[in-house]
Amino acid sequence: MKHLLSAQDLTQNDIIALLDMADHMAEINTRPVPKVPALRGKTVVSVFFEDSTRTRLSFETAAKRLSADTMTFSASTSSLNKGESLRDTIETLSAMRVDAFVVRHKSSGVPLQITEWTDASVINAGDGWHQHPTQALTDAFTITRSFGTPHTLEGRTIAIVGDVLHSRVARSNIAVLTKLGAKVVLVGPSTLIPIQAQQWPVEILHSLDEVVAEVDVVYMLRMQRERMETAFVPSLGEYTARFGLTPDRVSRMLAHALVMHPGPMNRGIDMVVDPAQVSGSRILQQVTNGIPVRMAVLFTLLGSGGSTALATGADL
Amino acid sequence: MSSAGSLGGAVVLTSQDISRAITRIAHEILERNRGVDDVVLVGMQRGGVWIADAIKAALERVEPGVSVGAGSIDVSMYRDDIGIRPIVPAAATDITVDLSGRTVVLVDDVLYTGRTVRAALEALNDYGRPRAVQLAVLVDRGHRELPIRPDYVGKNIPTHFDDEVAVDESGVVITLAKHTKENAS
Amino acid sequence: MTKSIPELVFQNASVVHPTGIVVADVAISKGIIVGVGTGLTGARLIDATGLHLSSGFVDLHTHLREPGKEEAETIQTGSRAAALGGYTAVIAMPNTDPSQDCVAVVRFVQEKAKEVGLCEVVPSACITVGRRGEQLVPFAALHEAGVRIFTDDGNGVQDPLIMRRALEYSRDLDIVLAQHCEVARLTQGAVMHEGECCSSLGVPGWPAIAEELMLHRDIELVRLTGAPMHFLHLSTAGSVELVRRAKADGLPVTAEVTPHHLALTDELLGGFDTVFKVNPPLRTWADIQALKDGVADGTIDAIATDHAPHAAPAKDVPIDVAPPGMLGLETALGVANTALDVSEVRLVELLSWNPARIAGIQDRHGRPIAVGEVANIAVWSSTKTWDVSRDALASKSKNTPYHGMTIRGKVKYTVFNGELVVNDERAVR
The missing domain is CATH 3.40.50.1370 (Aspartate/ornithine carbamoyltransferase)
Structure with a gap:
């Protein structure tokens, strides 16, 4: 290499x-x-x-x-x-x-x-x-080591949530996580899911509530304020209501499920919860790793x- | 390194020879250090680790009631041939005891050029300042390229520089390089 | 009357006529075809056995870059590339600096080209001043200066009111407006075709709908105004269908396609090589197939190169800031011939007869191969394969997308106004 x-x-x-x-x-x-x-x-x-x-x-x-x-x-x-x-x-x-x-x-x-x-x-x-790519490798390292399965993510489902369209982190993670056997679900409004992402080895959903209680990892993406200006979303408030990680959504997550974010977080928009209060948060671990x-x-x-x-x- | 049990090589040490050698090395360590209170055995990844474990077991057999400190060290990040040949790190270093003031016995299976031992000496520095470092090897096959000598040797075996020496618990096998065979015949 | 010996005779050529191919000798003297027949002789004889001889090619879409970007191409280097490609006339696109939006700039291009004398350079002019889409150029004055095609190429005319007025105004004159179909609001920052490939590469996409929306609008404006319109470099399956229906309705529209849109797809952008960035972008195999169908059934009238030279430093930049465009003049015949499954007669129709008519220069280009006609001729092989090398091209820039590819079809000789300007694949100057 x-x-x-x-x-x-x-x-x-x-x-x-x-x-x-x-x-x-x-x-x-x-x-x-x-x-x-x-x-x-x-x-x-x-x-x-x-x-x-x-x-x-x-x-x-x-x-x-x-x-x-x-x-x-x-x-x-x-x-x-x-x-x-x-x-x-x-x-x-x-x-x-x-x-x-x-x-x-x-x-x-x-x-x-x-x-x-x-x-x-x-x-x-x-x-x-x-x-x-190094962010995706870091994330795969963090997830596999958290679950104690260093060489595989078979049977795991990872939701990547938010602005997939503008996210290099999402593209890299899709490649790495699926190669380790994980099922990846992209969650976001259609305006922020890349055109023809249906051809990727992923599932696409438009509601975080639909998957938050079922997945092993909730991977939040950064939502930038300027996305509103080009009509990707009507307002950040509506975005947060549909796709933000709120305390309520955290409370519905599986007990073992992880919360991740590549940083920097946009507090109050993509991350409404304080990650320090979420036991499954691996956000600082991602930085360490x-x-x-x-x-x-x-x-x-x-x-x-x-x-x-x-x-x-x-x-x- | 091929398995010692594979065909085509000459068996120079049997498994009984190995266990006798290890017991003798254990006695020599005890004698030389007047006990094992301050001794820490550090096996070099990967070939030295099982020998260090065997020496530890032998020491604890000879001196009932003592517990000998042990660990393992991977020296791949300290080698002087990084970038010259492919290097795949062995299992991670595992040293949980503070080495400062202790007597470290580095353990490896085969002593050859001495470059791996040099790397290990450098690696040990990062874990503290031992009072002394000693070297135990199961086989010394010669061809040193650095001023390094072992303190405890299972067996000295003269070899040609490109003969292959394979070691595991079942024995030590030497496979002669092609031209060595031709010279011998 | 003394019968003088012709200056030049191509012997045993496969002469391409609309009715078919006839093997004959073609004699040329003093700029005119003086004989078509057998057993002709002359001062200079060229054996054209196995080669096709047709009217010289006409490129509806050439960027010569002069004035303004002489580091990329000049009228001289571009004319040489054109002659080597078998072209005896090229329509110079008006997006120079200053733009060809006034008589002075148009005269400059015409005179410069005459000095070079390797092919006829026919300037087009902008539709709007500075291609800004706001104020119409002086159509009548430019028409008088010899301009027949008007286009804001590089930009589409965004404002439907301006386009409607331009069509209405142009109807009184013997000119044609040529539209670059692109709704700019839908292609902001676009790097390549909007599809799976662009999604994977993480670059903004250029959706097919941006071309088709404007094409649809302008077809309807043609229907409203009755003025003719030519559509530049169509690239999508949807566009072919729109033009097909417009023609079925009897509307006075014509359309061109580039060789690269017939041969290359968006997947070539996978290595972020800026040489493959072009506007409109390379699309998919499905689009290529639809364009080929359009060529086969006559929906597409012409093959035009959109020859767009860019100097190396301009292309050695990130893909999102790299200028779009690729070379095309010297490879057009080979690429079209390799990509398309059409007869040599249809090929000449696409490369010469139809574009000459659309450009309004059918009095001197795209003429029959017959006694008394101006000798604007291309002699070419439809079977010779050759490896394209960017370093071997005459263009001042190197941005050919075909570097290292093998194509079939090559021009051997070009005769412009009776002068042999390309001899055995080499330009005479």
């Missing part, structure tokens, strides 16, 4: 191997000195064309715990609206001998385009509405050395 661009590129075995390695990395994170020399001498650059402090810090912490050197390139969105400098930026950074780019961009497909302009590994840290999962991804791409071994003929 050279790049991690889309969760759709991962096989079931890839996912299981990454999650198992994340267990290993999680143990490192519990040590008095949570740092190993695995990626000494490797340089990881976070290239964040769209600001996301939490994802960037998660990746940089992961890289540092593996002893990689980290650099940050952040660009204001305004200067990139025209997009002219993208190729130049990447070629310039590549010339500094970078081993991996961690890329966040507001436009779908940019991490994939970048692979044409560099020899370094490229990790998609979120592109447009397209993909956010982001680090070992990203360590596993970085180590798999930069440290497993499969292709280099062939090139050097090393036999030890």
Whole structure:
């Protein structure tokens, strides 16, 4: 594996191997000195064309715990609206001998385009509405470890609720969770379900009340205020009434069911309950787990050395 | 590493040989450290873990009533060949005792280049500062590439550098590399 | 009277007439076809055995980019690409900078093209000033300057009142309005065809309905006003059906389709390669099939390239900000011939005779291959396969979607006003 661009590129075995390695990395994170020399001498650059402090810090912490050197390139969105400098930026950074780019961009497909302009590994840290594979791996790690079934989600039903249309998290999660055997139900108004999502391996419903009492995981998506302006929903109040996670809906959830959210939450709109008051909430666990999962991804791409071994003929 | 029981290799240690060697190593550990109060056995993932367990059992048999600290360590993140060859981490490290001030006996099945032991020494640093670190191996096959020597050895077995040495509880088997066989014939 | 020796004779060519294909020699002198028959001889003989000889192709839809975007294409490089594609005339789209919305810019394009002299460049003009959809251009003055096709291509004329007035006003003149059918409000930020593929890739979609709504509106405006209208680059199954019914009703409408909409689908966007971004977008296999059916039954009148060069830096950007458009002139014959299952006669009708008529230049292009006619001729193979390479194309830009693909059909010779401008697949200048 050279790049991690889309969760759709991962096989079931890839996912299981990454999650198992994340267990290993999680143990490192519990040590008095949570740092190993695995990626000494490797340089990881976070290239964040769209600001996301939490994802960037998660990746940089992961890289540092593996002893990689980290650099940050952040660009204001305004200067990139025209997009002219993208190729130049990447070629310039590549010339500094970078081993991996961690890329966040507001436009779908940019991490994939970048692979044409560099020899370094490229990790998609979120592109447009397209993909956010490390978030989905983190979520799969969180769910499988919560249920104690590290290699499968057979028999589990996961509802992904809200603005699926604009959600890279949803697209990545659909790919990862279904490959682990879960049944995924998309719940949202038709305006926020992608066109022809019926062709995806999911079930589509338009009422949270219909499923909230039956699913193993309620995965809430962020609902942005500006969606009202382009008539996706009549009002945020109506959205919350139909699709917000309210105390009443939490009270109807199965006893073992989990509540998840990729963050940042829009309190009072997508999340009406205080997650701290919900025993099944794994929202903070998702943040914690982001680090070992990203360590596993970085180590798999930069440290497993499969292709280099062939090139050097090393036999030890 | 192929299973020791597979066909085509020469059995150099039987299971009885192994258990005798382990009992002897246990005695040597006791003698050298004047007891086992401060001793912690750390098996190296994966081949060293069952040997560490066997040594622990032997120690507790010889000294009834004592409980010997034990753990395991995975050194894959500390290797010096990361990025050169595929590395798949073994089971996670499991060290729950504080190693500071203790005598750690690192346990592995086969001592070869010494690079894995070097990685283990570095890994141990992250768990505290042991008073001393000793090394126990079931087989020393030579070909060291680093200044590392074992404190306790089950058996010294001279090999060619690319012979294959397989170890499990049923025995130790050496499969000669092709050209070694040709030279021998 | 002394009978001079013809300058140029194509020998043993398969000459394409509306009635069928006849093997003959074709002799050319002083810009005119001077002989069609057997055993002709001349100063220069070209063996055209196995090649088709037809009137030169006419492209209803070429973006030459000059004036304004000379880094992408110039009238010279675009003319060369056209000649290599077998075109003896191209309609230059008016979305230049400044726009072709006044006589001065139209004259500039005409004169520049004459200097180059590789094909005739016939400027079209905007329907509204600056293609802003607000104020009509001086139709009569532009008509006098030689403009026959008016279009805001790149934008649809959104305002139904403006479109109605334009149709009514144009009816008095011998011109045709050409509409780029796209309801802009439904395609904001659109990157590709709205469908499963676009949903998976997470980009805003360009729904078929955005084309069909405007097409439907304008067909009804044609019905109301009686003015003729040409529909540019139709891309959906629904559009074909709308035009089919309009023609059945006897309305004066014509329609074109591009080679890429006959050959490529939205799935090619899966790698986010901006070369496949085009407007209207690549659609589905079902749409391709419907377009082919429309070509077969005559609903579609013409194949037009929508040749839209973009310099590499413009395309090396995120897909949502990349400009839409792809090259087409040099590959049009090969792609159309590979994608369509039609006779060579029908191919020439789609590439030459019908577009010449729609463009109002049928006095000099798309003419019969007969003595006395202006020698605007393409000589081509319908069987030769070749690998498209972006680096081998004459266009100043490299944005061909066919790079690395093998297509069947290639132009060998092009004669423009009697001059051999493409000789054995090479432009003479």
